[in-house]
Amino acid sequence: MNVIRAVGRVWLIPVTLVIWEIATRAAEQPFFPPPSATLARMGEMWLSGPATHLLLTDQALDDFGPSLARLFAGWALAAVIGVAAGIAIGCSSRLSGYLDPLIHLGRAVPPPLLVPFFLALLKLSTPAQLTTIVFGIIWPILLNTIDGTRTVDRQHLETARIFGFTTTERLTRVIIPAAMPKIFAGLRLALSLALILLIIAEILAGSGGLGYRLLTAQRTYLYTDMWGCLVVLGLLGYLLNSAFLLMERRVLAWHRNARQTT
């Protein structure tokens, strides 16, 4: 039954591919290479290297290495800053009174607009790219952490008061675990935003990476290369999200189960 259900879910993918293949072959437009050509080109670009490098070509290392490093560095940085600041703001009504308007103002600024500014400010492209990513994705983490910290069940907090938990215990044993589901929701949203901002930052302040590759391919009329980049970015986003969900399911097992039973 499970096999049938699984097949039932994915059958649309090969069907779409086949229709696309037929349509693009018939149309013979340079802008729309057939998926088979795109796949072949992707293999050629990235997966025709020596077996000792897991078939990865030098170009694959040049494209994926810097991009993935920036993606994870930016995301990790935003996570650390966002969660720490979010907990502080969520715990202090005074702090949030001062900062709430600023946060909502900062969140409203479209981050790509700031790339030229960051580039002018930081000169080097990598710090400017990282800053762009962090600035763009920190908001969902920050806001969700603030919300999660603020909405800890009153009885959970009262229990902590009754039993005289220290500030550290209250924070690490009660507030943070209770806020975890919302923090994770923020982190997941931030991860998908990070991929978008990474590409924007690499296109606008490029020096290597997938976004830069995408831009060069487009400028040199290598549309099959460009399509290869688009496909691989889609796959990357899908994989990152799946990996994150897998981790979330392990860390927040209590939350999923508690919600199912009550």
Place this chain on the structure above:
Amino acid sequence: MLEITDLVHSYGSHRVLDGVSIRAAEGELVCVVGPSGCGKSTLLRSVAGLIRPTGGRVLIGGKPVDRIPDNLAVVFQDYSRSLYPWMTAANNVALPLRRRGLDRQRRREAAMAALDQVGLADAAEKYPWEMSGGMQQRVSIARALAYRPSLLLMDEPFGSVDAQTREDLEDLVLRVCAHHGMTTLLITHDIDESVYVGDRVVVLTRSPARVAADLPVGLGESRDQIATRQLDAFVRLRAEVGRLVRGGSSTSTVLEKH
């Protein structure tokens, strides 16, 4: 042990407690019963130091409650919001014991002993959401026991469980409170329960709450769910409390007016 004198509390202009005085001697189990919404929970929260009452005084062991006392434990009605769902039963029970200066090993032992007392020795590694409501409330009680408070407050502790579980928990509370000689203030809206569990029953009036009556139960130490509830004394007292809760005046001679 516990002295509540002329306790007054208002939320804004809405007066909830209107001069409530209750005393509990060392080791006594006092039930406070009253109509729903009469301010019972406000009373408990004032005694626990969770809110600062508008007026009056609460002394525990002769000391005024100006912040949350360190020798007090609370069992709330809503166990699912009082236990931490991200911790196992054993960790829920053991966590407050850090304050007692016990090391990890000792905390663990004390938690296991308390869980054993409430009949949950096998469920130590279970999470709250893996347990029935009655089991979760037992964990709450175990947490309070392990903490070794001199005053135990219970806020409608059996209000969210089924009838059979309720009876089991009532007997459990009677047993462990007697065993530890804990002074206990149990708040309930259930007339039958207040008479069955209490050494004394304090009846509150409709909001704003005053003490309508303070009745000694006098059913002796050992109680039995079936036999005790058949005793004439039980039936009479239950009727008496029932009339008082409904706002009628007392006809009995055991009444001590405050």
